[in-house]
Amino acid sequence: MDRMEAVLNEWIWRADLWLPPGTGWEDMEVDPEQGHIPRPRDLTYSVPLTLAFIACRCVFERVVAVPLSRLLGVKDRVRVQAVANPKLEAYYKHNSRQPSENEVSNLSKQCGLSQRKIQTWFRHRRNQDRPTNTTKFCEATWRFVFYLLSFIVGLSSLIKTPWFWDSRECWKGYPKQPVADAHYWYYMLELGFYLSLLLCVSVDVKRKDFREQVIHHIATIFLIGFSYCSNYVRVGTLVMLVHDSSDFFLESAKMLHYAELTCICDTLFVIFAVVFLFTRLVVFPFRVVHSTLIVSLDFFEPFFGYYFFNALLLVLQALHIFWAYLILRMVYKFAFAGKVEKDERSDEESEEEDEQELEDEGDGGNWELSKDSINTKLAILANNCVLNNLTSQRSINSRLPKAR
Template sequence: MEALLNEWLWQEEYWLPPGISWQDIKTKDEDGRFPLPRDLLITLPLAFVFIALRYVFERIIAIPFSKCLGVKDRIRIQAPSIPKLDAFYKHISGQPSQSQVVSLGRQCGLSQRKIHTWFRHRRNQDRPSSTKKFCEASWRFVFYIVSFAAGLGSLINTAWFWDPRECWTGYPKQPVADAHYWYYILELSFYLSLLLSVSVDVKRKDFKEQVVHHIATIFLIGFSYCANYVRVGTLVMLVHDSSDFLLESAKMFHYAVWTRTCDSLFVIFAVVFLVTRLVVFPCRIVHTTMVVSLEFFQPFFGYYFFNALLLVLQGLHIFWAYLILRMVYKFVFTGKVERDERSDEESEVDERDKEEEPEEEEGEHNCEQRKETINPKLTSLANNCVLNNLTNQRNLNSRLRKAR
């Protein structure tokens, strides 16, 4: 398997600058190890370990913690079991067209109003609860804050943390410290676990952008490790983790309806996100990989591939910055953050069903109640009309007498 990968995937001209081969990179050094592609094989089983840890964390820690913070799930009306409607909902669509509603009404012997009500309740049943969303946010919060603290602690004393030019000194023969090796492996394993569980997570408004972000991040981390872009790669991961844990903490307090705490954390997150993603990332990291690196080696396939992935991330940063600035605008002019525009707002289908509508009762009792409500209004209107006519008649008679 390793020989096959070396022949088709790990070719030296793809991953290393001209004139450098895998043989030139040692497997171990007194200052650390030299990265090799086979080191990444451990990330897949670690991704499943992360999924298992998340399952245990959500049930043992996140759910009890959500109750302590006062997270409450909305009580939803359960749609009655109707086999034909259930089959249509699961296999065709959760939002039938008007012609389909008419057809289903004939098949089930129900009115169109009842068909619409059943589908609305059925969609609401599948909407994720606040507790589920809180658990997801708390799991990401724990990982991001631990990852950011560990990454900052391992990088703050390195030369390339303060001077990005040091990322290329001696490249690619740069040993990787054990702390940075595990920083890489655990970050890649975590994003693999997010990609594997994306189908069961809460589907949000920027679902497609999140999938693109995860895929680009996985390729970016994997390639940067193989090509020994580890120094600049650690800076990229640190910049991302610096704001992500703030976002997840704001979500947690949003689900707990701690409005002031949520708003304060959102403002801090917005400032950190805009500074790190729109200033530090392009001006320091992208600039050093696209411009400064050319002073140390000739461009090769990996150079273009790595920078293309960085530009994809920068495009996503601009998209999310636009959503965040919209939120800041709402916060300034309304005084509160209504919803998380970046990634907490759910998909458009769910958004239309966000507010439960009361079920309409039908029958003679409701008709009588409506009549009782309408009749006094009609009587009052009729009385007003009669009084107006009498008043107008008296005024007319008075004018006629004066004229005579």
């Protein structure tokens, strides 16, 4: 372990990269009675915490989230099971979940089924793999609990600190700043949680901003790790608190949407939108980023770590602008267009495909049934709540060609 740490200190944790000019790791030494001394080796403690979070999540979802979903009346859609077909199943798993017209034609010849039945089989099979409302409710509940507890712990540990009110206090005496035990554990728990999210991202509900979510998790992990090692802990705690302040509103709104508690859901979404736009587009850039970019230069000269840290913050800010655009577009469609045409950040893997396909394209009765169904759904969407944009409402425009 000591040898590995020596190699890392020589090639990665070089003081000239991560600390201001003229300072070294020895300058970060403080009296242990004053607080914790940040060390790169401390980041290894996040690995068992990550595994603990994953284990706790599995237990939490089974013991708490699932019974809570039943109590709140979360309903799962009844799905038609695909008929057992080994050839189609093998093609689905190893080739493509959405075969092209030529592939459907070849499969039709191999299986002795019509192309229509092949397409229907693949549609039913895709729907089987999509997460249920209960699954999405459990995921939202787990995140809600963590974000809420994290925000409460973070706020209670920071509200009495001088840098919570004055950003210049983040840099006074840097890098020789002791880290309180509460802030140390705040860091380790946040790092462990985001590592667990990154490890579980492939099995979680996949949304349309999946790539942005992965980028966000990676940037956050690098930010937490680097800011801790370089003792940017004061400004780092502010970054984490800003992010936690709105996330638990979003997760709680999603929970209530899956439970179809519309009125409370609408209220929470409005609160989330206001808090998100204020914290991510006002507080974060004009308080946090301004402090790291401008105010910090009054206390030290720029160095590699300065540019690296601010680059990651700007990546987060770009993601904030992207998500703010989606939120504002959702609000605009609901408030001015009078309806929500498409989910702006829906569950990509949970969008149910239309089960009411026309079995016979020339059957007039089926056409009338499909037309009535479409008109009914148009009316529902036109009067539904804003939170329909958060989950699996399908685009109305995509239904009309099928009906025609």
